Amino acid sequence: MTEEAGGRTGAVMAAIRQRLAAGRLAPGERLPSIRGFAATMGVSPSTVVEAYDRLAAEGLIRARPGSGFYVSGAVSPLALTEAEPRRERAIDPLWVSRQSLDAGPDMLKPGCGWLPAEWMPNTAIRRAVRGLAQAGEAVLTDYGATRGALSLRRHLVRRLAGEGIEAGADQLLLTASGTQAIDLIGRLLLRPGDTVIVDDPCYFNFQALLGVHAVRIVGVPYTPTGPDLQAFAAALAEHRPRLYVTNSALHNPTGATLAPQIAHRLLTLAAAHDLTIVEDDIFADLEPEPSPRLAALDGLARVIRIGSFSKTLSASIRCGYIAARPDWIEALVDLQVATSFGGPSPVAAELIAGTLADGSYRKHLEALRRRLSRARREATARLEPLGIKPWIVPRGGFTLWCRLPEEQDAAVLARAGLAEGLVLAPGNVFSVSQTASGLMRFNVAQMTDPQVYEGLTRAMARTQPAAAPPSTPSP
Amino acid sequence: MTEEAGGRTGAVMAAIRQRLAAGRLAPGERLPSIRGFAATMGVSPSTVVEAYDRLAAEGLIRARPGSGFYVSGAVSPLALTEAEPRRERAIDPLWVSRQSLDAGPDMLKPGCGWLPAEWMPNTAIRRAVRGLAQAGEAVLTDYGATRGALSLRRHLVRRLAGEGIEAGADQLLLTASGTQAIDLIGRLLLRPGDTVIVDDPCYFNFQALLGVHAVRIVGVPYTPTGPDLQAFAAALAEHRPRLYVTNSALHNPTGATLAPQIAHRLLTLAAAHDLTIVEDDIFADLEPEPSPRLAALDGLARVIRIGSFSKTLSASIRCGYIAARPDWIEALVDLQVATSFGGPSPVAAELIAGTLADGSYRKHLEALRRRLSRARREATARLEPLGIKPWIVPRGGFTLWCRLPEEQDAAVLARAGLAEGLVLAPGNVFSVSQTASGLMRFNVAQMTDPQVYEGLTRAMARTQPAAAPPSTPSP
Known part of the structure; x- marks a missing residue:
């Protein structure tokens, strides 16, 4: 995006940079006049103006109105090298997030929680971006409405209706992300010291x-x-929790699916104990067939539905949503204005709506599900010789929750994996009770490169206890 | 953005919609086959596929793999009309925000806190959007790095260096907005019951x-x-506050400028009482000449600098930043991952960086300052006959903090203004001590329409006490 200017403008910029680097232009010094330098360089004055403007935008030089351009006094050659070292800090719920988000392009990420960029609907997104370039000025520069872009809320109303949830316009709020949706709900409904139920294991960032x-x-x-x-x-009776936060559709990290009877009995229990449920629907579009939804059974009475588009459309175009009781939405609007002065970037919501309206999105999903299905079979087959076995075979999605060979500790293996260039997701980052040290979450879409298995093999060999050398023949 | 398809595809879509509306296609019913309907409509089968795909994206019909398209069972004709009524609730700090954000196009907004869309650098933004359409897949779909886009952080490092602040790469964090920047800082440094100093008056959303x-x-x-x-x-001695939150550059709402001696003595006081200062630099680019900055004097020791691009570039492409001590930034990264799973939309940060790198941005700012200067003179002259007088004449920016005629109460006038189609910003929404009932903040950029003054005149006539009828000739 912030690309260097080419051609003549680039040549003028390069000439000035060279003079700066060689000390022929000192801080505070006036740059050659536009006409004079145009003659020196054999270009038009407007090319020099363009070059100076770009250098001024970079901060290297400064314009003084009516007096020309000067070398900036204070700019040091700040390299801004990415000085973020790989962290060795204890494996906490934030560890995998930061490792995955900040991993360099040389790292493989079988532990990360999203699809590779090339699996996303890039063609449709580019079409939506080109459409945005033609949008009205208000779309490009204004704050949006407090509830978020109407086009996208309309889409969500239809989507919820398709599930049998009749949500009105006053029951939907767009947020900056799915995570921020839960954060806002927490700010509305939770007070310090309250109790919240999560699944064990659950998506680590809930913790x-x-x-x-x-x-x-x-x-x-x-x-x-x-x-x-x-x-x-038992947890309801003992702890009187205020909230239960869970994934519907494909559960993270297990890939499991809620059975209808469990869903119904869960809601009955929730009603008896006045429990509010946050149902995070983020993996819905990866399901081959829709599974039971708590919000659909409950009708948004005590269930709050949240979701986002990060897993099937784009995580760069950030946008989440909340569907809930109108009075809660009203209070959440206030909270979001107070803490973010609005929800997602309005341009982001427009891009999401534009991509979803593109007829190709459905086909993208169908192809994605097939591709995931193949990747799941392949990863399962390639993990098997390593003694790594899926806890269940999920109906869809990209997660594979696996049991490691008995002698392996997932946290130790994750640290060894890092040295092999692998970001792994050890079981206990998902487990409140810390009872998942023998489990690991894999992302089958991030495991098409054979180096993943090679690195994993080496890491496992290194972490195996010396008492059981791999050379010992098995009986 | 989410525009309807035109031409033949549009005709096929319209034909299906008509059949749905007329009941000739019932919920659950199979749509005409693609070949058959292509023959009926005299179009190619691929046109029908495109039309069905778009209708499916809208939720009106559904594809069953291998079996064709069916009318959705659950979709009711949800109008999603904008059912948000104008609120009559008490004038609290959120009132002006929500009135301004949700105002329809028929409302005039002399009380809102931003520039009209046509005052923003739309041409440069469109260029940046077109550039984004060519960006790599990772930019379009991946989560970004935890600290935000490198291109934009580089720009900010240079900008801070220009002020004499040597901030390293580890001292900058991009956030979803300037407001969210303060929110994160609050989450890091504040605990319930702490005391925070703000200016009286101050930007109402701080409260x-x-x-x-x-x-x-x-x-x-x-x-x-x-x-x-x-x-x-006295406040430091009495309340031992943890934080002071203020605007540098052009103070909101007064438009005042911090004097160098005040800045120096303020920092000395802060050091003596171990006070941390959040300096919100959001109006910096509107200043004709740079004014003293607390962060520059202090060097990011006890001052945290925040800012955003909402006032001079775009509020739709949301992005803010924090410059602070490295250990605080490190903790803020964790907090932002936990509560938002990242900062601004990475595409938003790219668009901001792209627009700033465009050489035209500097010229945009120069033109903007001149335009604001004219608008300020004009608004001042047109408010004068109404007895509305600026508290000071600001050096730059768009706010004009004005004293009303003695008999006027700003809150009463704001309510009357709403009935006249005006969103106004009454003084007490800015005042912790509620001592600004005779003051009003105006936005000169939103007051070029004569109807603003006409509406204001009518609203003032209505709220004037009956004891002083406007028909009485003055002595």
Whole structure:
């Protein structure tokens, strides 16, 4: 984007840079006059103006109105090299996030929680971006409405209607991200010291986020068909939680699917204990067939639906949403204005709406599901010789929650993996009870490169206890 | 953006819509086959596919793989009309925000805190958007680095260097907005019950934001050269505040400028009481000449600099930043990942960087300052006959903090203004001590339409006490 100017303008810029580097132009000194330098360089005065303007935009030189351009006095050659070292800090819920987000292009990321860029609907996004370049001035520069772009809210109303949820315009709020949606809900409904139930295991950032709210986090074991209801009921009775935060559709990290009976009984329990449920629908579009939704059964009475477009459309065009009771939305609007002065970038919401309206998005999803299905089979087959076995085979999505060979500790392996250029997601970052040290979450879409398995093999060999050398023949 | 398809595709879509509206296609019913309907409509099968895909993207119909397209069962004709009524709720710090953000195109907004869309650098933004359409896939779809786009951080490092602030790469963090920057800082440094000093008057959303943090807000009177230092010292001694949040450059709402001596003595006081200062630099680019900056004097030791691009570039492409001590930035990165899973939309940061790198941005600012200067003179002259007088004449910017005629109450006038189609900003939304009922903040850039003054005149006539009828001739 911020590309260097080419051609003649670039040549003039390069000539000035050279003089600066050689000390022939000192800080505070006046630059050659535009006419004079145009003659020197054999270009038109307007080319020199363009070059000076660009150098001024970079801060290297400064314009003094009516007096010409001067070398900036204070600019030091700040390299701004990316001085962020790989962190060796303890494996906490933020570890995988930061490792994944800040990983250089040389790292492989079988532990990260999103799809590779080339799996996303780039053609449709580019079309939407080109459309944005023609949009009205208000779209490009104004603050948006407090509830977010109408075009995208319309899409979400239709989508919810398709699930059987009749949400009105006053029940939808766009947010800067799915995470921020939960954060706002937390600010509305939680007070320090409250208790919140999460699944064990659950998406690790739920823990980091709830930690910011200074609440007590209680984990309830997650089974292949949903939360363990006996444990759930016990947690309700013992802790009187204010909130339960969970993934619908494909559960993170297990890839499990909520069974209809579990969903119904869960809502009955929630009603009996006046529990509010936040249902994060972020993986919905990766499902081959729709699975039960708490918000659909409940009708947005005590369930708050949130979601985003980061997993199937773009994580760079950030946008999330909340569907909830009108009075809660009204309060959330105030909270979002107070803390962010609005929701997502209005241009982001327009780009999302534009991409979704493109007829190709449905085909993108179909192709994506097929591709994921193949990748899942392939990863499962290639992990098998390493003794790494899926806990369940998910119906869709990209996560594979796997049991490691008995002698392996996932956290130790994740650290060894980092040295091999792999970002891994060790089980215990997902587990409130810290009972997942023998499990690891893999992302099958990030494992098409054979180097993932080679690195994993080396890391496992290094972390295996010396007592059981790999050379010992098995009986 | 989400425009309807034209031509043949549009005709096919319209034909299907008509059948749906007429009940000739019922929910759950299979749509005509692609070949069959192509023959009926006299178009190619690919046109019908495109039309069906778009209708499916809208949710009106659904594809069943291998079986064709069906009318969606659950879609009701949800109008999603903008059912947000004008609020009559008490004039609180959020009132002006929501009135301004949600005002329809028929409203005039002399009370809002930003420039009209046509005053922004739309040509440069469109160029940056076109550049984005050619960007790599990772820019379009990946999560960004935790500190935000390198291109924009580089620009900010240079900009700070130009002020004499040597900020390293580890001292900068991009955020989703300037407001969110303060929110994150509050989450890091404030605990419920802490005290925070703000200027009286101050930007009203500081109060709303600090309210979310459940802190005690103490106002210190703001003079034409900065805070009243005697009152500031007394507040420090009495309340032991944790933070002072203020605007540098052009103070909001007064348009006042901090004097160098006040800045120096303020920092000395802050050091003696271990006070941290958040300096919001949001209006910097509107200054005709740079004024003293606390961060420049202090060198980012106890001053945290924040800013955004909403006032001079775009509020739709949302992005803010924080420059602070490296250890604070490190902690803020964690907080931002936990609560938003990243900062601004990476595409937004790229668009901002692209627009700033465009040589035309400097010229845009120069033209903007001249235009504002004219608008300020004009508004001052047109408010004068109404008895509305500026408290000071600001050096730059768009705010004009004005005293109303003695018999007028600003809150009453703001309510009357709403009925006249005007969003006004009554003084007390800016005042912690509620001592600004006779003052009003005007935005000169939003007052070029004569209807503003006509509406204001009518509103003032209506709110004038009956004891002094306007028909009475003055002596």
